[in-house]
Amino acid sequence: MVNKILIAENLTREYGSGRALVRAVDNVSMTVLRGQLVLIMGPSGSGKTTLLSMLGGLLRPTEGKIMISDTEITKLDESVLPSIRARKVGFIFQGFNLLDALTVEENILFPTQLVAGGINAKRARANELIERLDLSSRRKSLPRTLSGGEKQRVAIARALINSPPLILADEPTGNLDSHNGQEVMMILQNIVNDEECTVIMVTHDPRVEDISDRILWLEDGALRNRKTELHSWVKDPVCGMRVDEWTAEVFMEYRGKRYVFCSYRCQEKFKIGPTKYITS
Amino acid sequence: MFRWTIKSLVSEPLNFFLTSLVVGIALLLVIFFEAVFHGESQKIIAYPQNINPDVWVMQRGVFNMHMATSFIWDWKKDRVEEVEGVADVTPILYLNSIVEAGSRHWFSFVVGLKQGNKRAGPWSMATGSSHPGKGEAIIPELLGMIANVMLGDTIRIANKTFTIVGFSKDTFSMANSIAFISYADLRDIMSLSGSDSYLLVDAEPGVDPSLLAQRIKENVSKVNALTSAEFIKNDRELALQMGVELIGIMTIVGTCLAVSLVIFMLYMFMEKRRRDIAILKALGFGKFAIISSAIIQAFCITMTGLVTAVILMYTADFLTDAFYPQVSMLITPESLMRVGLVSLLIAVFASLIPICQTMKVDPLLAFQR
Numbered sequence: 001m002v003n004k005i006l007i008a009e010n011l012t013r014e015y016g017s018g019r020a021l022v023r024a025v026d027n028v029s030m031t032v033l034r035g036q037l038v039l040i041m042g043p044s045g046s047g048k049t050t051l052l053s054m055l056g057g058l059l060r061p062t063e064g065k066i067m068i069s070d071t072e073i074t075k076l077d078e079s080v081l082p083s084i085r086a087r088k089v090g091f092i093f094q095g096f097n098l099l100d101a102l103t104v105e106e107n108i109l110f111p112t113q114l115v116a117g118g119i120n121a122k123r124a125r126a127n128e129l130i131e132r133l134d135l136s137s138r139r140k141s142l143p144r145t146l147s148g149g150e151k152q153r154v155a156i157a158r159a160l161i162n163s164p165p166l167i168l169a170d171e172p173t174g175n176l177d178s179h180n181g182q183e184v185m186m187i188l189q190n191i192v193n194d195e196e197c198t199v200i201m202v203t204h205d206p207r208v209e210d211i212s213d214r215i216l217w218l219e220d221g222a223l224r225n226r227k228t229e230l231h232s233w234v235k236d237p238v239c240g241m242r243v244d245e246w247t248a249e250v251f252m253e254y255r256g257k258r259y260v261f262c263s264y265r266c267q268e269k270f271k272i273g274p275t276k277y278i279t280s
Numbered sequence: 281m282f283r284w285t286i287k288s289l290v291s292e293p294l295n296f297f298l299t300s301l302v303v304g305i306a307l308l309l310v311i312f313f314e315a316v317f318h319g320e321s322q323k324i325i326a327y328p329q330n331i332n333p334d335v336w337v338m339q340r341g342v343f344n345m346h347m348a349t350s351f352i353w354d355w356k357k358d359r360v361e362e363v364e365g366v367a368d369v370t371p372i373l374y375l376n377s378i379v380e381a382g383s384r385h386w387f388s389f390v391v392g393l394k395q396g397n398k399r400a401g402p403w404s405m406a407t408g409s410s411h412p413g414k415g416e417a418i419i420p421e422l423l424g425m426i427a428n429v430m431l432g433d434t435i436r437i438a439n440k441t442f443t444i445v446g447f448s449k450d451t452f453s454m455a456n457s458i459a460f461i462s463y464a465d466l467r468d469i470m471s472l473s474g475s476d477s478y479l480l481v482d483a484e485p486g487v488d489p490s491l492l493a494q495r496i497k498e499n500v501s502k503v504n505a506l507t508s509a510e511f512i513k514n515d516r517e518l519a520l521q522m523g524v525e526l527i528g529i530m531t532i533v534g535t536c537l538a539v540s541l542v543i544f545m546l547y548m549f550m551e552k553r554r555r556d557i558a559i560l561k562a563l564g565f566g567k568f569a570i571i572s573s574a575i576i577q578a579f580c581i582t583m584t585g586l587v588t589a590v591i592l593m594y595t596a597d598f599l600t601d602a603f604y605p606q607v608s609m610l611i612t613p614e615s616l617m618r619v620g621l622v623s624l625l626i627a628v629f630a631s632l633i634p635i636c637q638t639m640k641v642d643p644l645l646a647f648q649r
């Protein structure tokens with residue numbers, strides 16, 4: 001059994017050319033072992049999604065190489081990449097991305113068409129995942145009738161159905177409230193433990209840091225050593241909640257000063273009447 | 281995958297229904313012009329088809345009736361009667377002219393009938409007499425209805441006034457109606473003496489019409505003789521030929537419109553599925569599966585559209601029969617086949633669009649929130 005699930009060497013991805021050239025990912029190297037939960041963190045626009053899509057074989061790096069359990073995917077032809085994705089990688093997206101026309105069960109079983117044995121070979125596994133992710137009562141429901149948390153659990157089951165060695169998740173809790181977000185995080189952590197698979201997750205949620213094995217800090221496309229202090233806590237001027245200035249998604253400048261918010265809602269409130277919230 | 285293909289096709293039934301309906305209307309354009317045109321050309325040959333003698337005799341160099349003029353000396357009738365195998369000869373006069381009724385004008389076949397003729401007059405009457413006397417005319421029932429004239433009213437044919445004594449059925453067409461007047465009146469209109477236009481020949485039982493026609497041509501000088509089947513065929517060809525260009529243009533316009541509509545609808549339909557396609561790609565579905573799925577969807581939409589078009593066509597046929605009887609449509613199996621083939625081609629052609637679309641979808645779209 002390979003212990004190094006993923007090796008990336010000198011990954012670079014550029015967008016555009018000339019003066020409009022953007023180096024979204026800049027010379028990133030990393031090795032991820034079986035059974036690890038790895039977080040990719042960093043400010044917005046730092047290249048996290050770009051990096052993740054290269055690791056999953058959805059995007060070709062401009063330079064560098066990627067090996068997923070001993071297969072060098074950067075060498076492979078475009079036509080074989082889909083089948084690598086189907087067998088080796090499970091994706092979980094922020095936007096859930098279920099197929100609206102299919103029921104929960106059909107969505108979960110959908111990727112099994114891509115592997116040997118097909119649907120019938122995976123029915124037992126689907127049932128087990130449905131049980132485990134507490135979806136039994138929604139088995140025949142259509143995605144549009146599900147709550148956000150339920151949708152993400154279906155998406156997790158779908159990512160796991162073919163038992164891929166590598167799960168890639170891009171802000172899986174980004175569209176969920178904190179309770180459902182917490183639950184999804186717990187599920188992902190359990191999966192790493194029980195299924196011996198590897199999860200690489202992009203997240204802004206500082207609470208996951210404690211359960212993760214490694215944190216990669218991305219800034220301007222490159223891996224950096226994170227600031228010695230892990231967080232820079234500031235107060236949301238509207239609700240007063242504690243927010244990490246390094247990772248915050250929602251912020252704005254007002255009269256030359258930078259304000260950070262816990263959510264867009266607070267930012268909207270702030271925009272309507274900033275003076276109400278500024279105690280200078 | 282097939283399950284998803286079909287389910288996602290009908291997951292928004294309204295969208296699917298509207299798409300098919302628009303595609304159906306587009307395809308209808310292709311059938312509609314053809315059907316109207318075929319119906320109309322069928323009407324143009326109504327007279328020879330219904331009168332149907334064994335052999336038509338006419339002036340040499342004439343081959344049909346529609347848009348033709350034919351004169352043969354009336355003594356040739358006696359020569360034809362003498363030919364072996366001829367049972368009966370009915371002479372008619374015939375003129376392409378204008379019927380003026382109400383305040384409208386209709387282009388018509390005007391047929392002059394001898395008193396007591398057995399076979400050249402109207403074959404189906406709505407009301408009144410089927411034998412016009414002097415100063416009397418029989419016109420199509422529909423023409424009478426549209427022009428709002430009754431039995432006893434007067435109309436004008438070639439600038440002479442006639443009293444309507446009968447209404448015939450099956451003799452109206454937008455391009456060419458049929459009016460019957462007496463032989464003597466038409467002879468006066470045409471300033472003729474001593475000639476007929478056509479001779480309708482009945483053969484003795486057991487005599488082959490084509491042999492008889494041959495024999496007439498050999499025995500009577502300067503006439504042409506054709507079996508009814510040949511005569512009708514010539515008339516139909518001429519009628520079709522006259523409309524062929526128009527109908528050709530209409531069919532091309534209709535087809536182009538149909539293709540653009542189908543492409544547009546498929547494009548809109550597939551645009552809505554871009555995210556789904558991105559998900560499929562991200563999950564690891566290959567080109568082949570995704571393209572086949574797009575083709576199947578395009579095909580289903582076009583075929584549902586075709587079925588819709590055929591239903592609409594028959595509905596239109598029924599409605600025009602009920603409300604616009606002057607429009608005659610003829611839906612032939614061949615034209616349906618042709619439209620089926622055209623829509624198949626459209627389906628193939630139009631599915632190139634969703635194929636290009638699906639190929640262009642970036643799987644990274646799945647990462648957008």
Ligand SMILES: Nc1ncnc2c1ncn2[C@@H]1O[C@H](COP(=O)(O)OP(=O)(O)OP(=O)(O)O)[C@@H](O)[C@H]1O
Binds near residue numbers: 016023024042
């Ligand atoms: N298709 C593209 N074309 C051009 N530039 C792009 C493209 N995709 C991403 N970029 C740029 O690359 C950089 C990294 O983008 P990326 O989406 O990877 O950031 P991210 O860390 O995922 O941000 P976020 O936290 O907001 O999701 C950004 O500056 C972005 O504008």
Ligand SMILES: [Mg+2]
Binds near residue numbers: 049170
């Ligand atoms: Mg991102």
